[in-house]
Amino acid sequence: MRRLRLGVRLTPRGIGVAGGSVFTFIASLWTSSFELLYVCGGLAAMVASAAGYALLLPSKVSVRRDLANDVLHASATTRVVLTFETESVLPVGMLTWQDHLPAALKGTAHGVVDAVDQTDTSTASYEVRATRRGEHEVGPLDVSVGDPLGLVEVRRTVSGSSAVTILPTVVGLPVVRLGARSSGVSAWAPRQSVGAGEEDVIARPYVAGDAMRRIHWKATARHGELMTRQEEAIDDRRVAVVLDASAAAHGGEGDHDDLGDRPTFEWAVSAVASACARFVEHGDRVFLRVAGLKVVAR
Secondary structure, X not given: OOEEEEEEEEOHXXXXXXXXXXXXXXXXXXXXXXXXXXXXXXXXXXHHHHHHHHHHOHHHEEEEEEEOOOEEEOOOXXXXXXXXXXXXXXXXXXXXXXXXXXXXXXXXXXXXXXXXXXOEOEEEEEEXXXXXXXXXXXXXXXXXXXXXXXXXXXXXXXXXXXXXXXXXXXXXXXXXXOOOOOOOOOOXXXXXXXXXXXXXXXXXXXXXXXXXXXXXXXXXXXXXXXEEEEOOOOOOOEEEEEEOOOHHHXXXXXXXXXXXXXXHHHHHHHHHHHHHHHHHHOOOEEEEEEOOOOOEEO
């Protein structure tokens, strides 16, 4: 992953050492003591060496983020796994990390990795819970590395983010019985394959009231009684579900883009998703229409 920016800061111990270096420098000028200049230079060299060491190591650390599930329903949880690797010859000591989460995901996205070296990878993980539907981004991730003396800490922001799609909450609904269309066929007729030829036409005993044009003469001759052609009841139910996204329907004004924080709209989205899931479960062809838009989603 590419690196975005770098932040260097002195730890409390590093501030003390740097302050001691400045103090001894001033004291050497005040007292004309060259011995204090050696002390000043030594303290300054310690801080500079610690900064160089800390600046070098994070540039060799890479992080890969893997999500157990990047599509989940609201209130569901998923696990995020971070894999740390390094190209540095020197092992990286204790490393702290913090992942940036959107407001729609809740979790503890920070921790500590003891060590990272070339011989093995180190991993860390955390769980997040989805709270609001939509498309969101997890990341970027910050890693912080310090020197062995604990004088300097370097924080590097690693670029790259992972997309997470949170679906509306779906609740279980009872079975919905749609009204049967008038097709002129008996309700008990089984579903059969049709269209292959005369032999595939379903024949049933003649019932008073059947139209004479529906008499199956070949089957009548074979069975010795009047038989009627039984057409297949084509099971191709289509359901249209409409979502009213107008602000007036949810107690507000303006465009539908302003409805994201309104609980009635979120309830409506959940209701529509639940209805669509129920119809699809029973094999219906579902068409979703949003009032005021020309978009049709199947």
